[in-house]
Amino acid sequence: MPVPLFGGGExxxxxxxxxxxxxxxxxxxxxxxxxxxxxxxxxLLAFNADDMDEVISSGRTLDYAETIRLTAGHxxxxxxxxxxxxxxxxxVGVHDFLLTPCSYDTFHHFYPxxxxxxxxxxxxxxxxxxxxxxxxxxxxxxxxxxxxPVDGTxxxxxxxxxxxxxxxxxxxxxxxxxxxxxxxxxxxxxxGGSFKPIEYRIEPA
Amino acid sequence: MPVPLFGGGExxxxxxxxxxxxxxxxxxxxxxxxxxxxxxxxxLLAFNADDMDEVISSGRTLDYAETIRLTAGHxxxxxxxxxxxxxxxxxVGVHDFLLTPCSYDTFHHFYPxxxxxxxxxxxxxxxxxxxxxxxxxxxxxxxxxxxxPVDGTxxxxxxxxxxxxxxxxxxxxxxxxxxxxxxxxxxxxxxGGSFKPIEYRIEPA
Numbered sequence: 405m406p407v408p409l410f411g412g413g414e415x416x417x418x419x420x421x422x423x424x425x426x427x428x429x430x431x432x433x434x435x436x437x438x439x440x441x442x443x444x445x446x447x448l449l450a451f452n453a454d455d456m457d458e459v460i461s462s463g464r465t466l467d468y469a470e471t472i473r474l475t476a477g478h479x480x481x482x483x484x485x486x487x488x489x490x491x492x493x494x495x496v497g498v499h500d501f502l503l504t505p506c507s508y509d510t511f512h513h514f515y516p517x518x519x520x521x522x523x524x525x526x527x528x529x530x531x532x533x534x535x536x537x538x539x540x541x542x543x544x545x546x547x548x549x550x551x552x553p554v555d556g557t558x559x560x561x562x563x564x565x566x567x568x569x570x571x572x573x574x575x576x577x578x579x580x581x582x583x584x585x586x587x588x589x590x591x592x593x594x595x596g597g598s599f600k601p602i603e604y605r606i607e608p609a
Numbered sequence: 610m611p612v613p614l615f616g617g618g619e620x621x622x623x624x625x626x627x628x629x630x631x632x633x634x635x636x637x638x639x640x641x642x643x644x645x646x647x648x649x650x651x652x653l654l655a656f657n658a659d660d661m662d663e664v665i666s667s668g669r670t671l672d673y674a675e676t677i678r679l680t681a682g683h684x685x686x687x688x689x690x691x692x693x694x695x696x697x698x699x700x701v702g703v704h705d706f707l708l709t710p711c712s713y714d715t716f717h718h719f720y721p722x723x724x725x726x727x728x729x730x731x732x733x734x735x736x737x738x739x740x741x742x743x744x745x746x747x748x749x750x751x752x753x754x755x756x757x758p759v760d761g762t763x764x765x766x767x768x769x770x771x772x773x774x775x776x777x778x779x780x781x782x783x784x785x786x787x788x789x790x791x792x793x794x795x796x797x798x799x800x801g802g803s804f805k806p807i808e809y810r811i812e813p814a
Contacts, residue, residue, distance in 0.1 A: 457743075457745040458745065459745075461709060461749075462667070462668070462707075462749065463667070463707065463708050463709030463748070463749035463750075464709050464715075466707050466708060466766065467708045467709060467711075467715060468715075468718065470765060470766055470767070471763070471764045471765045471766060472707070472759055472764045472766060473763065473764025473765075483709075483745055483747075484714075484745070485712060485714035485715065485718075502667075502668065502671050502677070502707070503668050503671060503672045504666060504668030504669050504672060504688075506672075507690060509689075509690035510669075510672060510673075510690065513673060513690075538662075540662040540663065540664075540688055540689070542688075543668070543748065544666075544667065544668035544749070545668075553761065554677055554759050554761055554764075555761050556758065556759055556760050556761030556762070557761070558676070558678065559676045559677040559678025559759075560675060560676045560678075561671065561675055561676060561677060562675070
């Protein structure tokens with residue numbers, strides 16, 4: 405488990421392309437998710453570190469925020485209506501909280517001519533297994549930098565390349581002790597057809 | 610548990626206002642959800658009757674459907690990417706699959722001046738408890754007749770009165786043996802400020 409071993413939090417940890425990781429985040433800690441090359445997506449999950457049955461909830465969050473366009477100033481809620489993460493800074497402003505992480509099955513569906521990949525779903529399942537999370541417990545992720553516009557008239561949604569540029573970030577502050585799952589996206593449509601790393605750093609409270 | 614005891618399925622079962630129920634639906638059975646007076650919402654959940662860890666997934670469904678406006682011809686998927694329900698008929702065309710069922714906490718948030726109600730979340734939790742479902746396992750519901758337009762430009766979502774008229778229906782066919790949770794909505798904003806029953810009937814395969 406690639407836990408940052410340095411102090412101070414100035415150094416970014418790299419999540420290699422098409423992989424994922426999991427780590428603890430303490431109350432008050434800041435998590436900065438970096439798109440180092442631009443146009444890449446990072447799926448983020450959060451669990452209450454003291455009770456892993458409490459998990460990030462798209463439905464609660466969208467209900468409270470009254471928007472699908474979540475950015476600095478918004479809060480990400482759990483299935484128990486408690487704040488898990490505050491978004492404190494965001495240099496992009498376009499993220500997705502509608503879609504579940506791509507999996508072997510979704511790869512087969514959307515990319516029938518490509519070799520299937522376990523996707524962010526499989527990567528999150530593997531990274532979170534040591535914390536006792538089973539695949540069935542992986543909900544809709546907060547997909548950092550993912551660009552999923554919705555047509556207000558027809559309801560149609562599209563998965564477009566992210567608008568994030570190299571060095572763009574989204575920053576969260578933990579409102580409780582958390583286990584975070586985080587990936588570098590594996591799905592061609594989500595990241596403009598190329599696979600790139602994601603970086604993150606933890607700035608202690 | 611109000612299971613229909615009649616044969617043939619011609620008689621509707623009533624879910625009283627601000628309450629919920631749960632029942633089994635066999636593969637191939639048809640479930641007709643009826644809005645008997647119009648402008649009312651019914652939150653629907655589905656679990657694999659043989660393995661309750663498999664549950665309806667908004668994220669998978671929206672991903673496969675590529676729209677948030679689900680209607681006849683669309684399929685509702687599980688967290689394992691399997692079809693649980695086919696929508697076979699729909700006289701309304703406007704339903705929601707973004708928001709979790711209202712709970713005591715969301716009532717407190719949205720209606721601070723009203724007596725809190727356990728909402729569809731609490732009603733579903735109570736109805737599904739005999740099937741071994743704990744409250745933490747209640748995901749985003751398919752909210753029949755719920756009218757939640759999304760502004761494509763700003764991302765803002767609104768909860769408006771349903772456009773359903775008295776007698777409108779949405780019809781599902783079960784693609785596996787299911788346990789269904791179903792409610793008559795408890796939240797003023799979702800149903801135009803009045804509380805009304807919902808009806809359903811099961812037409813065996």
